[in-house]
Amino acid sequence: MKDVITDVGEKLKAREYKLTPRRESILRVLLENKDKHLSAEEVYNLVKEKAPDVGLATVYRTLELFSDFDIIHSMDFGDGRKRYEYGDSEATGHHHHHVICLKCGKIFEVAEDLLEDLELRVSRDLDFEVVNHQLKIFGYCKNCRA
């Protein structure tokens, strides 16, 4: 994990940005919650545990910055707020599908990719350069049907 942080530091430095202590604590929270799809406010609350004086605006600005650098990526489950996850969108977005329960809101992940055919067809028929895709499957989970 130390490596990741150093890595991010370099990445930022390469474009004249700094990995300040504030940014580092935000990054840590993201790293410690790789699998959680945190909202900005959730990140804020977690960062506040370690650094009580952060501002929400800083969290937003940092998440934006990290997204620009493709250090994290944001996603949208239709609940009115963006959610963030460590990792670039190529790694965790593409070929990564979300199954969302309409009742409890729980999110499951499916790593499979059966979409290559479809992407090919889109590229060909529409003369469109596909760079990513996003699949959400809605329904009711085991518990909520009980």
Added chain:
Amino acid sequence: MKDVITDVGEKLKAREYKLTPRRESILRVLLENKDKHLSAEEVYNLVKEKAPDVGLATVYRTLELFSDFDIIHSMDFGDGRKRYEYGDSEATGHHHHHVICLKCGKIFEVAEDLLEDLELRVSRDLDFEVVNHQLKIFGYCKNCRA
């Protein structure tokens, strides 16, 4: 089209709601723009051309109402506002995929459905009742690559 409007009228009446003149003009706008993915504000502006005294709140309330009745359905292209289209989600949402250009924002539609396999697998492996899905493909269109 007269039929559609009468139809919607019945549908609403069945649950003690009225197809008021205001609601009818909103419905007309949606019908005249079946293919457009209008935002609430866009609907509002179009309705105002015919009925200058509508309120934006009424448009929101009506869109909500029509969605509840599955007369229209909403979608989200990640631009921070909901967009609406005439037709129930079964007809136009499910089995209807969006191809979105990251540069010009243009949206293409693909009607195919190669996802049944995947849905089956999800139902089985996760014990999840699938009711809908949403697929967005991002990339660059012909023009924007030129």
Added chain:
DNA sequence: CTATGTGCAAATCCTTTGCAATCCA
């Protein structure tokens, strides 16, 4: 030192709500 980063509060954007007036079965 000097540009960059930060906290705070105010501003913004989209959407929802409260309320009094209006409409329609």
Added chain:
DNA sequence: TGGATTGCAAAGGATTTGCACATAG
């Protein structure tokens, strides 16, 4: 008439921005 519907203005929630101060290199 009385509940549904509407317009307006105010409220709401998520996010952004302006600004003066703090800080890193």
